Amino acid sequence: xxxxxxxxxxxxxxxxxxxxxxxxxxxxxxxxxxxxxxxxxxxxxxxxxxxxxxxxxxxxxxxxxxxxxxxxxxxxxxxxxxxxxxxxxxxxxxxxxxxxxxxxxxxxxxxxxxxxxxxxxxxxxxxxxx
Amino acid sequence: xxxxxxxxxxxxxxxxxxxxxxxxxxxxxxxxxxxxxxxxxxxxxxxxxxxxxxxxxxxxxxxxxxxxxxxxxxxxxxxxxxxxxxxxxxxxxxxxxxxxxxxxxxxxxxxxxxxxxxxxxxxxxxxxxx
DNA sequence: TTTCCTCCTAGAGTGTGCTCTAGGTCAAGC
DNA sequence: GCTTGACCTAGAGCACACTCTAGGAGGAAA
Numbered sequence: 001x002x003x004x005x006x007x008x009x010x011x012x013x014x015x016x017x018x019x020x021x022x023x024x025x026x027x028x029x030x031x032x033x034x035x036x037x038x039x040x041x042x043x044x045x046x047x048x049x050x051x052x053x054x055x056x057x058x059x060x061x062x063x064x065x066x067x068x069x070x071x072x073x074x075x076x077x078x079x080x081x082x083x084x085x086x087x088x089x090x091x092x093x094x095x096x097x098x099x100x101x102x103x104x105x106x107x108x109x110x111x112x113x114x115x116x117x118x119x120x121x122x123x124x125x126x127x128x129x130x
Numbered sequence: 131x132x133x134x135x136x137x138x139x140x141x142x143x144x145x146x147x148x149x150x151x152x153x154x155x156x157x158x159x160x161x162x163x164x165x166x167x168x169x170x171x172x173x174x175x176x177x178x179x180x181x182x183x184x185x186x187x188x189x190x191x192x193x194x195x196x197x198x199x200x201x202x203x204x205x206x207x208x209x210x211x212x213x214x215x216x217x218x219x220x221x222x223x224x225x226x227x228x229x230x231x232x233x234x235x236x237x238x239x240x241x242x243x244x245x246x247x248x249x250x251x252x253x254x255x256x257x258x259x260x
Numbered sequence: 261t262t263t264c265c266t267c268c269t270a271g272a273g274t275g276t277g278c279t280c281t282a283g284g285t286c287a288a289g290c
Numbered sequence: 291g292c293t294t295g296a297c298c299t300a301g302a303g304c305a306c307a308c309t310c311t312a313g314g315a316g317g318a319a320a
Binding site for chain 4: 016018019022026037038057062063064
């Protein structure tokens with residue numbers, strides 16, 4: 001009946017089957033339900049949670065912090081404050097990362113400018129030498 | 131005489147002494163000049179190059195690509211086109227990364243909103259229960 | 261019923277980018 | 291002249307996040 005197999009879930013959330021099992025083992029997601037043969041069945045809630053995990057990983061949250069977040073979530077409503085704090089801190093880190101990327105991007109764009117000018121110069125010389 | 135020691139250079143560019151020697155060993159920078167006792171002396175040009183490398187690493191360029199860039203640079207002017215291409219590709223990757231970060235940040239901000247509302251709800255209940 | 265596919269667990273292996281250790285040299289200050 | 295501290299090389303070790311392997315079980319299609 002209900003739920004996706006590990007292979008289907010992996011395809012749906014864009015993680016490997018190995019990674020899905022590893023995330024579970026690492027406590028990043030609560031133990032997934034099993035069918036009569038002991039095979040994992042991923043519910044909609046499991047999938048939603050996995051998608052959130054991929055967003056957190058995508059923004060560079062360490063596995064350690066994701067585990068902490070998962071533990072807090074399992075503990076229920078009284079950890080909402082801690083979870084809020086965790087996300088707000090992470091938000092700041094992500095914004096900082098974006099700012100750093102824009103800053104370092106400037107050095108790259110400067111180089112692109114220099115190399116474009118150098119290329120144009122070489123072409124001019126080639127024309128003159130012709 | 132001229133040039134900074136490895137310790138001074140490390141302090142200046144914000145990398146460890148170990149990393150500086152490792153970068154050189156990996157071909158990310160041309161062999162640094164030595165004093166009479168065989169100790170490295172970093173020139174201004176070495177430092178500029180190291181700063182550029184930190185920008186590239188900061189934007190997530192793999193060491194492999196930095197090595198390729200260093201090799202191209204050592205080969206002289208005829209590789210300007212290849213270097214331009216390398217930087218333009220890297221620029222696209224960085225812009226893509228920034229876009230991904232903004233996209234995934236939305237999930238985080240949505241969660242922050244939810245948790246703020248949940249916290250406000252708990253406070254209201256506490257007031258009523260008082 | 262045989263074959264095939266997907267699944268299971270436990271644990272080993274991998275790629276990346278450093279980071280550290282061991283064992284030693286050298287120059288400078290006391 | 292002796293100690294101290296920064297430096298040297300070669301190579302081992304480490305943190306992180308997977309990724310893969312071995313060995314086996316179960317179900318379903320031919």
